[in-house]
Amino acid sequence: MILWPLLLAGLLSFPGWSQEAVFPEPGSLAAIPPAMLEEALSISIDASINIPGEDIKWLVREVKYTLPGASISIKLYGSDSAIIFTLTPHKRKKPDLLLIAQGQVWFKNKDSGVGYRTSVESLSINYGEKVLFYPFGANPPEGSPLRVEIVIEQYKNKDPKNPGTALPDQNSASVDNGTNP
C-alpha cells in the first residue's frame, strides 16, 4: 500500500511525461506554426454587459489567434446560464471572410427547468468589421444586456514594431471584473 504513491510519483516524474507540458497555449500566437503566421487571423472578443441608460457594467476582453478554417469557441458561464459561441472564419476574395457563427444558449427557467436555444449564421464580412452576438436576443421587451463583439483581422497587417497600437489591448477594458481564467 505504501508503494503505490511511490509508483505514481515515479511514473509522473518520468521525463517522457513531462514533455507534454511544453506545448503553447491554444489560441496564442505561439500555437500558430511559424510558417503559417502570414495566414493567421487575430480575433478580438469583447464580452460586455450593458444596462440601458448606464455605462458598461462589465467587460472582458480577449484576443486569440487562429488560422482560416480553424474554429474557436467562446464559452461564457453564469450562475444560471451557459453560452457557447463558435466561430469558424474562412478566407474569401471578396469580401474577405465567410464567417460561420454558431451560438448555443442554456439557461435555467424558473418554471420549466432548463431552456436551450441555438442560432447559426453565415456572414460575409471584411477584416475589421464588427460581428455581434446577443445570446438572449438583441432587443427583447425587457432587454438583454449581454453582448459579445467580435472583430477579425489579419495578423500580418499588424504593426510588428508597435503591437500595442495595432493589436487590441487586452488590458484596456474600462471595466473588467477579472473573472476570465
Add this chain to the structure above:
Amino acid sequence: MCPNHELLSAWLDDEIPSPWKENMARHIEGCKSCEAAVAKLMSVREAFAADAADLDAVSEKAKNRTYEKLEYRLHKPFRSNRAIKRLYIPIPMAMAAILAIAVLGFALLASQRRNSELRMAVLMAQEASSLVSSSLGIETVIDFVSRQSGAVNININLPSDVFGSARGEPVIIKEADLKPGSRR
C-alpha cells in the same frame, strides 16, 4: 535554673506532663533567654512544617506521574502477531510494483527512442525534400493540427444575476446590419 533545649523542645511538642508543664510555662514567661530559645525552636519547627508540605506536594506529583505511567502501560494497545503479519503482506505487491516500474520504464525508454528515430527520419526527409521544409516546421504544424479537434476555447465567467427574466432568441448579426434604434 533554665531547662535545656531538649526539655524546651519537648515542652513545645506538648510532651511534658503536668504539673512540670505548667511550671515550665511560668518559667518561660519570666525568663527572656528561655523565651528566645522557645521562639527560635518554634521558627525552626515552622520551617520544617513548610518544607514537609512542599515535600508532600512533590511526592503527590511524583505519585500521579507514576500512576499515569502505570495506567498507560496497562492500557497500551497490544501489538499482536496480526499487525506484524500485515507488514509482511505487501512484499509480493512491492515486488510486483518494482517489476511494473522497471517494465514500464523500459517501455517508455523504448518508445522515446522510437520517437527520436521518427523525428530524425522526419528531419532527414525535410532535408531531402525540395519544399521549404526548414521554415515549415512540420512538428509545430502537427501539434497545431492535433489540437484542432478541440478548437480554441475561451472561458469567460459571467457575473451572476444580470439577466433577470430577459430570454430572447440568440442573435448573430453584423453591426452594420443592426437596425437603427435597436439597442446594442
